[in-house]
Amino acid sequence: MSRCMSRLLSAVESELQAGREKGDPTERELKVTLEDAELWRKFQIITNEMIVTKNGRRMFPVLKVSVSGLDPSSMYSFLLDFVPADSCRWKFVNGEWVAAGRAETRSEGRGHGGIYIHPDSPNFGAHWMKAPVSFNRVKLTNKVNGGGQIMLNSLHKYEPQLHIVCVGSLHRLVSNVSFRETQFIAVTAYQNEEITALKIKFNPFAKAFLDAKERDSHLVIRPSSSSPSSRPSSSSSSGTPQDGFYRTPQRTGSGFSPVSHVTSGDRLIGPFRRPGSLLRTLGSNGPVGQNPTHLRICYSLTGQTAMF
Numbered sequence: 001m002s003r004c005m006s007r008l009l010s011a012v013e014s015e016l017q018a019g020r021e022k023g024d025p026t027e028r029e030l031k032v033t034l035e036d037a038e039l040w041r042k043f044q045i046i047t048n049e050m051i052v053t054k055n056g057r058r059m060f061p062v063l064k065v066s067v068s069g070l071d072p073s074s075m076y077s078f079l080l081d082f083v084p085a086d087s088c089r090w091k092f093v094n095g096e097w098v099a100a101g102r103a104e105t106r107s108e109g110r111g112h113g114g115i116y117i118h119p120d121s122p123n124f125g126a127h128w129m130k131a132p133v134s135f136n137r138v139k140l141t142n143k144v145n146g147g148g149q150i151m152l153n154s155l156h157k158y159e160p161q162l163h164i165v166c167v168g169s170l171h172r173l174v175s176n177v178s179f180r181e182t183q184f185i186a187v188t189a190y191q192n193e194e195i196t197a198l199k200i201k202f203n204p205f206a207k208a209f210l211d212a213k214e215r216d217s218h219l220v221i222r223p224s225s226s227s228p229s230s231r232p233s234s235s236s237s238s239g240t241p242q243d244g245f246y247r248t249p250q251r252t253g254s255g256f257s258p259v260s261h262v263t264s265g266d267r268l269i270g271p272f273r274r275p276g277s278l279l280r281t282l283g284s285n286g287p288v289g290q291n292p293t294h295l296r297i298c299y300s301l302t303g304q305t306a307m308f
Contacts, residue, residue, distance in 0.1 A: 022129040023072035030069035032162065032177045035132050036061055040181035042198060047097050048184035049195045056139030056149040060203045063135040063160055063182060070125030070164075076174065077121035077165045078128065080135055082150055085157040085183045092191035104153050114150045115163075122167045135160075140186065152186040159183045 024030070034040065039061050040048075051057040063080070070076060084103060091100040116138050120127065141149040152158060161178040165171055190196045200206045 022068035022070075023125055024069040025071045025073070027069060027071060027174060030164075030175055031067070032164075032175065033066045034179045034181065035064035035066060037179075037181060039202060040179070042202075043195065044181045044183065046192060046194050046198075048182075049187045049190055049192065050140055050152075050184045051190070052140045052142040052152050052154060052186045052188060054141060054143045056141040058136065059138055059140065060199055060205075063138070064132045065162060065177070066132045067128050067164075070129055070174075071166075072124060072126035072129070074125050075122045075167050076125055076128055077123075077167050078118040078133060079121070079163040079165065080116040080118070080138060080150075081161045081163060082140075082152060082158040083161050083178075085159040088157070090155050090157060090185055095192070097185065097191075100155075103156050114148070116148075116150055142186070142188065154186050154188050157183060157185050 043061065050059055087103050088099040089101045089103050090097050092098075116135065118133065118135065119137065120133075139149040141151050142154055143149075144151055159178050159180070160182050161176060163176055164174040166174050190199070
């Protein structure tokens with residue numbers, strides 16, 4: 001029994017050792033750094049959006065931070081709050097976000113609600129410092145009393161705020177930290193197609209995409225014109241993709257613009273009313289068509305199929 005206990009304690013000690021090396025019992029050198037900051041900035045440039053639903057939707061990008069300078073032997077809880085970034089209600093008009101009146105306040109009964117407590121809380125400072133702290137389980141909802149989820153108002157802008165609390169006989173707030181890069185507007189559906197494209201490009205769990213092996217041949221943009229699009233002779237009559245092309249069936253009465261919508265296999269991704277921005281986003285690592293790793297995109301403007 002004593003040997004088993006010794007092995008367990010040794011495993012705990014080994015796990016916490018990495019965190020102790022970053023520790024500071026005085027907490028004077030406390031530092032919190034945003035992980036994936038460059039990815040957050042890509043979204044910030046075009047105003048990030050996060051989906052809110054009745055059942056709750058997880059965030060992407062995921063909020064992750066690295067922490068150093070905590071007391072390795074003290075116990076801490078990590079809490080996440082979402083504070084209004086301004087006093088405006090927003091709307092998406094002509095391809096951009098514009099202020100559209102005064103934001104709803106908490107006193108009006110539909111301000112933001114709920115504080116997310118990280119499931120590892122409370123825990124030793126050494127635990128929090130040994131690896132980045134991820135808030136990948138946070139769910140955003142537009143439903144009051146969402147059962148532990150974070151309730152946000154649609155078309156309002158928010159900024160996540162991290163609270164580090166030292167717990168014990170006396171609870172003590174150690175730090176409040178927020179990052180402007182993580183601001184976003186809560187929406188019930190993505191408004192900016194460039195945001196949609198970025199989410200698809202960088203989120204490995206995007207529902208609309210197949211795995212990386214299938215993407216190269218399955219991603220097409222279907223025309224909405226009444227005339228059937230031409231297609232390469234290599235396409236089979238069954239519609240099986242060959243050489244990166246899909247037979248694009250005729251689609252009429254959709255109400256979309258000439259480049260109407262994107263599908264991945266049998267899954268609808270679009271509509272994209274301004275395909276140029278989609279191509280710029282997907283081809284941001286170099287000119288579209290010059291990088292063999294780019295997704296192949298077929299679209300038709302006047303019945304002529306082109307591939308990039």
